[in-house]
Amino acid sequence: MLGRFDYERPTNLAEAVRLFAETPSAAILAGGTDLLVELRSGRHAPRLLVDVKRVDGLRRLDVGPRGDLTIGAAVSLNELLEHAATRWSFPGLAQAAASIATYQLRNRATVTGNLCNASPAADLAPALLVLGAAVGVAGPRGARVIPVAEFFAGVKRTTLRRGEIATEVRIPAPEPELRSAFLKQQRLRGHDLAVANVAGALAPSTGTLRLAFGSCAPTPILLAPIETKGMSAVAVGAAAAAATLAAASPISDVRASAEYRRAVLPVLVRRVVAELLGGGAT
Amino acid sequence: MNGRLETATVPAGMTLLEFLRGRLCLVGTKEGCGIGECGACTVLLDGKPVTACLVLAVEADGGAVDTIEGEARDGELSALQKAFIEAGAIQCGFCTPGMIMSARGLLRRIPNPTDDEIVEAMAGNLCRCTGYEAILEAVRVAAQAKAVPHAGQMVAGQSAGGSGSQGGRLSSPRVPGEGGGRG
Numbered sequence: 001m002l003g004r005f006d007y008e009r010p011t012n013l014a015e016a017v018r019l020f021a022e023t024p025s026a027a028i029l030a031g032g033t034d035l036l037v038e039l040r041s042g043r044h045a046p047r048l049l050v051d052v053k054r055v056d057g058l059r060r061l062d063v064g065p066r067g068d069l070t071i072g073a074a075v076s077l078n079e080l081l082e083h084a085a086t087r088w089s090f091p092g093l094a095q096a097a098a099s100i101a102t103y104q105l106r107n108r109a110t111v112t113g114n115l116c117n118a119s120p121a122a123d124l125a126p127a128l129l130v131l132g133a134a135v136g137v138a139g140p141r142g143a144r145v146i147p148v149a150e151f152f153a154g155v156k157r158t159t160l161r162r163g164e165i166a167t168e169v170r171i172p173a174p175e176p177e178l179r180s181a182f183l184k185q186q187r188l189r190g191h192d193l194a195v196a197n198v199a200g201a202l203a204p205s206t207g208t209l210r211l212a213f214g215s216c217a218p219t220p221i222l223l224a225p226i227e228t229k230g231m232s233a234v235a236v237g238a239a240a241a242a243a244t245l246a247a248a249s250p251i252s253d254v255r256a257s258a259e260y261r262r263a264v265l266p267v268l269v270r271r272v273v274a275e276l277l278g279g280g281a282t
Numbered sequence: 283m284n285g286r287l288e289t290a291t292v293p294a295g296m297t298l299l300e301f302l303r304g305r306l307c308l309v310g311t312k313e314g315c316g317i318g319e320c321g322a323c324t325v326l327l328d329g330k331p332v333t334a335c336l337v338l339a340v341e342a343d344g345g346a347v348d349t350i351e352g353e354a355r356d357g358e359l360s361a362l363q364k365a366f367i368e369a370g371a372i373q374c375g376f377c378t379p380g381m382i383m384s385a386r387g388l389l390r391r392i393p394n395p396t397d398d399e400i401v402e403a404m405a406g407n408l409c410r411c412t413g414y415e416a417i418l419e420a421v422r423v424a425a426q427a428k429a430v431p432h433a434g435q436m437v438a439g440q441s442a443g444g445s446g447s448q449g450g451r452l453s454s455p456r457v458p459g460e461g462g463g464r465g
């Protein structure tokens with residue numbers, strides 16, 4: 001038994017928001033792959049779970065007319081991976097999703113849950129940060145949109161207010177020919193959170209490179225855009241690695257020491273840059 | 283539940299795994315880690331492999347659950363079970379029910395999987411006894427033997443020919459440098 005709590009499975013968003021906002025100590029249940037582990041450990045003992053997987057509209061996975069993508073809060077990682085338009089337009093996001101956990105878990109784990117869990121190691125976070133994604137939110141005081149860059153408040157803390165439910169992740173229309181990539185350093189392949197993860201997106205027409213990384217600070221971090229026009233891939237890689245290290249504040253934990261993280265992070269950054277800009281990897 | 287209707291009232295905190303083993307006495311499904319890491323508890327929920335230790339029993343309300351107990355029919359092992367025996371993919375057998383359910387989920391989605399697809403589907407199932415190669419071979423053998431699911435196991439709206447979404451057969455993208463940290 002994972003604890004003593006009630007369970008509700010509303011089908012309507014207003015009802016879900018009401019249940020969640022009105023019950024002290026309620027928790028949202030999406031795929032449960034983080035939450036049920038927390039419940040089992042006793043670290044978290046909510047009185048009510050509000051399962052959002054059957055809420056109308058949250059299963060949507062739509063591409064807008066200009067190529068923008070909306071991923072409803074009930075969409076699983078495998079559903080995202082089976083979505084041809086996502087793999088085609090946002091390969092870095094697909095690589096990040098494919099790197100998470102195991103096939104069985106990806107059938108349950110949701111895209112939105114990966115962000116809401118607010119782990120510094122959440123693999124989708126850097127991949128979504130470089131795409132300029134945002135989280136759609138519904139709450140007792142109405143709906144709003146939070147850029148992913150403003151979504152994380154600290155380890156396991158988001159900027160969602162009391163009673164607010166994330167309803168979807170929105171990715172804006174990609175710039176023409178947008179390239180994206182994701183790399184993750186793990187102790188072993190599968191079954192493990194990242195020691196460090198790095199995502200990049202390059203808009204070839206403007207030469208603007210966006211980079212984000214995780215597992216090396218209390219929250220995933222998006223760097224200021226880097227202009228690459230007229231620079232070699234090696235020079236960009238060196239500048240990006242320096243900027244990344246300046247923004248990182250890694251700790252030592254069960255997965256790796258802070259020193260190791262500082263050593264591996266620039267390697268991943270240079271590899272992502274080399275993949276996006278072409279030229280030799282270092 | 284394996285094609286039969288089961289009605290029960292359960293506490294919300296009960297996992298699907300506890301329900302299967304404790305209430306229905308379907309003890310073929312095993313508990314290894316209890317936290318989603320080993321795959322011993324793998325069952326199909328609405329045709330898809332999931333770890334039953336990370337699903338609440340109430341979440342399966344109204345859904346179709348397939349367990350290892352549904353594999354053999356009229357005392358005859360399924361082609362998949364036979365393939366595991368023939369390939370020597372079983373020693374203590376603790377991981378086997380989960381392995382078979384992962385393989386069943388794969389073969390329903392992709393009847394003729396590539397080696398990469400087999401590895402992806404089976405990577406969430408740990409075995410402490412056999413080599414994984416024998417297990418992968420068992421899945422290959424079963425696929426060649428056209429291990430089509432029993433009629434009773436088919437999920438409404440699903441065919442053995444694919445997920446039906448986006449034209450079926452789509453393997454996950456390669457993760458560049460996956461495990462690349464090793465380099």
Ligand SMILES: Cc1cc2nc3c(=O)[nH]c(=O)nc-3n(C[C@H](O)[C@H](O)[C@H](O)COP(=O)(O)OP(=O)(O)OC[C@H]3O[C@@H](n4cnc5c(N)ncnc54)[C@H](O)[C@@H]3O)c2cc1C
Pocket residue numbers: 027028029030031032033034035036037052073099100101102105108109110111112113114115116117121122123124164165166167191192193194317318319
């Ligand atoms: C064995 C194992 C391996 C894993 N490997 C990885 C990995 O490699 N990389 C990685 O990034 N993660 C990994 N995870 C963590 C987890 O699987 C992912 O973070 C997953 O995407 C979480 O999604 P979920 O739908 O299961 O979230 P849930 O567990 O349902 O929810 C997670 C948290 O977010 C809240 N929440 C969920 N949805 C909403 C919503 N719509 N609105 C508001 N709050 C919400 C919940 O209340 C809870 O606090 C792993 C987990 C396990 C058990």
Ligand code: FES
Pocket residue numbers: 312313314315316317318319320321322323324333334335336
């Ligand atoms: S017991 Fe469920 S994954 Fe290990």
Ligand code: FES
Pocket residue numbers: 371372373374375376377378408409410411412
């Ligand atoms: S046969 Fe013993 S764990 Fe796999």
